[in-house]
Every structure is written in structure tokens, then in C-alpha cells.
Amino acid sequence: MNRGKLVYVVGPSGCGKDSIMLYARKHCPGDEAAFAHRYITRPADAGGENHVALLPDEYRARLDRGLFALAWDSHGNRYGVGVEIDAWMEAGLNVVVNGSRAYLPEAARRYPDLIPVLVAVDTDILRQRLILRGRESAGEVERRLARAGDYAVDHPALRTIDNSGELAEAGRALLELARNRPPRMCRAV
Numbered sequence: 001m002n003r004g005k006l007v008y009v010v011g012p013s014g015c016g017k018d019s020i021m022l023y024a025r026k027h028c029p030g031d032e033a034a035f036a037h038r039y040i041t042r043p044a045d046a047g048g049e050n051h052v053a054l055l056p057d058e059y060r061a062r063l064d065r066g067l068f069a070l071a072w073d074s075h076g077n078r079y080g081v082g083v084e085i086d087a088w089m090e091a092g093l094n095v096v097v098n099g100s101r102a103y104l105p106e107a108a109r110r111y112p113d114l115i116p117v118l119v120a121v122d123t124d125i126l127r128q129r130l131i132l133r134g135r136e137s138a139g140e141v142e143r144r145l146a147r148a149g150d151y152a153v154d155h156p157a158l159r160t161i162d163n164s165g166e167l168a169e170a171g172r173a174l175l176e177l178a179r180n181r182p183p184r185m186c187r188a189v
Helices: 017-026 056-064 084-088 104-110 123-133 139-147 167-178
Strands: 007-010 033-035 068-074 079-083 094-097 115-120 161-164
Touching: 007 017, 007 104, 007 139, 007 167, 017 033, 017 094, 017 167, 056 068, 056 079, 068 104, 079 084, 079 104, 084 094, 094 167, 115 167, 161 167
Parallel strands: 007 094, 007 115, 033 094, 115 161
Antiparallel strands: 068 079
């Protein structure tokens, strides 16, 4: 049996990573790919992705015991992806994770054959989504948009999915990557 690959999904906040991943998950048989949840020091009811909420001391204890395959800090929170993903890949499943653009070089070091996926979206659409989300003031939205361009995503295997249109189209592109098939609407950069 071949070892599965890590499909590492990144993009600016509000670009639709969680929505695309949920679409792909709902349409992907469980024997083709696994979709990992993240452990985050953010309340469970904070909105957005379905994650495991940890208190800071719980996070630190798991980190100290080596229970995270991937771990990073961002936006005042701590994020982790559990070591269970290694067992899933050993069992031949591709594993899809919601990653961090800034952490991509470390993730690529740990998983040299990972498939990085950048979810891109038109700036005006991103602005509308962030405003509709209602988590930030207008000024905070503009600062977040400015930061969206701060992280250049560079990797020789990088794939980009444009989520400026219909969710199903972008979701199908991620689904094909999760299945390790070359998607039609996903482009190499």
C-alpha cells in the first residue's frame, strides 16, 4: 500500500478554506482521504471551522508530549494538527489539513511530498466576505486585507484554487487533489 500525502490548504482569512474543505469532505468517500481537524486555543463557539478548542495549558501539555504533527501560532491563537495524521497517511489515506501560509516551509520540511494548495480570491470578494462575517471592524478588515498580501506562498508543487466564483467549482478542485487526481480548474504556479 502506498503512503498517503498531506494536502496542505492555505490562504488568507475569509478566502473560503473551511467552506471548500467542507464541500470536498462531504463529497469524498472516507476510503479516499481524511480531513483533519485542528486543535486551537480559541473557544469552540467562536465561529468558522469545526475545531477542538483547547485551553492554553492543555495545548502546551499536548505540544510538550509530542502529540502535534504540526504546530504554529497565529492571530493570538495556537494551532495544532494531531499526530494521528501520520497513522492515516501510513494507512494509505491522503490527509487534508487547513494550514498556515507562514508555517508552510516547516510543514514542507516535515512532509517533503506534501501538496500545497493556495485558495485565492478576488480582493473585493474577500473584503465582502470579511465584512459579512462580522468579526472585525471596517478598519480591522482593511488591515487584514493588507496582511493578505504579506505572505508570498512559494513551493515547487503549489496548486492554486480560485474561490472567487461558485463554491462547488472550488470544492471539486480540492476534492480532486484530495483524491490525488489532477483537477481541471486547479493550476500549477
